[in-house]
Amino acid sequence: MLMKDAIFIKPGHVAIEDVAKPEVQAPDDVILHIVRTCVCGSDLWDYRGLDKVPEHSQNGGHEAIGVVEAVGSAITTVTPGDFVIAPFTHGCGHCAACRAGFDANCLSYRDNFSEGAQAEYMRYQHGEWALVKIPGQPSDYSEDMLKSLLSLADVMATGYHAARMATVGTGDTVVVVGDGAVGLCGVIAAQMRGAKRIIAMSRHEDRQKLAVEFGATDIVPERGDDGVAKVMALTNGVGADAVLECVGTEQAVDTALKVGRPGARVGRVGIPHNSAMDLKPVFSRNITVTGGIASVTTYDKEFLLKAVLDGTIHPGKVFTKSFKLDEIEAAYQAMDKREAIKSLVVTD
């Protein structure tokens, strides 16, 4: 059996090709029929040729919601026909890391990152605990709700991770560095955790508007030292209680470390692309540096799925353009050119 799959042809070019439909290979495999997938900011590192990947290889999309097509013999939690969120990491749920709420760092499995989600079907390894059941069927939900459910495969949980690791709490002043989909979800997360003031560092009008809709109380369009000065002016020279770093570049990290008050917590979820850091200024100001890969399944099961289904949060609004799977190249281009905050891909 063949299916459509996004293939990385070479930097600047992805295309849909027919490949073999995946099959159950291990007892804890789950084959998913993808309903919605999308393009991640991290996919652009490959597309732009900044991270080297082999030419003509399966592309690394890792965000999806779908319907269970087949299950391995060890799977007891889902059955064919179930509608599920496919988190981009696949924890076991019972090791010390998973129990501590760090299922991205699961100690049982090493091969626990999704790939091949930009396709009609995907093989989801170690699916027993990691998959998150959604009540009903895709047809029961509006397109807007499907978008919000899809955001629970990565970006909403990742934004939440920044806020959790920075221990954002009631009454806090929070700075969010980065206005991509994750940064915008960080604004939602800061509000969920009771932040009183949320300063979004954003210089694109469409993202500024969405940040305000999500709960941002102040917008700082300046970057670098000008941005730091603006945040300091907004906080009476004190700085923020907590900072969410949702970019990963050297400049973003530098800004994040400077806009906090003494003792501030900086939650990082931007994949670090320049990782050496001088910790002396951090130490001298008692700054906490924390963060990493999000605990998607944990957050989804504990509260994020409920918040989406209740209509408390609407993270799906980060998907500002929709494409068919056959239009995958256009989906990448829209993000590459910043014409879309995040590109949705409809596969069914």
Next chain:
Amino acid sequence: MLMKDAIFIKPGHVAIEDVAKPEVQAPDDVILHIVRTCVCGSDLWDYRGLDKVPEHSQNGGHEAIGVVEAVGSAITTVTPGDFVIAPFTHGCGHCAACRAGFDANCLSYRDNFSEGAQAEYMRYQHGEWALVKIPGQPSDYSEDMLKSLLSLADVMATGYHAARMATVGTGDTVVVVGDGAVGLCGVIAAQMRGAKRIIAMSRHEDRQKLAVEFGATDIVPERGDDGVAKVMALTNGVGADAVLECVGTEQAVDTALKVGRPGARVGRVGIPHNSAMDLKPVFSRNITVTGGIASVTTYDKEFLLKAVLDGTIHPGKVFTKSFKLDEIEAAYQAMDKREAIKSLVVTD
């Protein structure tokens, strides 16, 4: 009026000389008659010539308990005759940093570190909020109790800071890296905060014994990768929930970052002497890196003084040798040669 004062003559040599007795110079100055002072591990960096300081300069002792001799016109909280702890930082108590519990990073004062404590008298700047009153007079207390009270000027509070920043909580497994006075106080702090298992990395027999007396459940004498392997073996390959880094060297920091489980919190209070750090492995394992200069006044006023006076904790046991002020050189040598864990200096 003259008084005795410890003078840094040159690397490897300190001596007592007569200098002018300090006087009130600012409205919020307090002149203290020192009762007990001591030598800090950080003083050894100067003594060993590793940190460069001018020859024939006043030495930087910064830990003391004493009796108030005179106060400036703005001081309302203490009066001559009061017995006090002199924390090594002097916060204002009301700025955003002090209110958040980071009085070492007080936003009101920049000149808020003690110096000149190894003397008969010291000028304590910004004393209004920072000084901590002790009930009664020095003569009311045993020598053992005076030692524990002196530890509240720095080391006990600093050890506590590591545990607070690493959010040590009930049931945690904690690794303490470093068996100096601060590391040993870190063991006390971990126990105060409810740690179930406390693994002390120590290879000196006297310090191992004290660590166990303070609550350590396991001793790891190995260092570097062997030490990491030992901790991993003790924790079923998982690692600790929290790590207290109480040394500051590159090896100690490296060890601290490796002995935690995914999502572990590493509280650093060792003054960093090699500060560049590769954050990629930290990010990939969701390790929290935190810490800095301790909030001495806050901790003393909130609970540490009470815990010492109640006899709940006995941090004064880190002072294993006592010297007269005239014997200051011997006090330094005892620590330099590791014959004392920490040298007490009796000034009255």
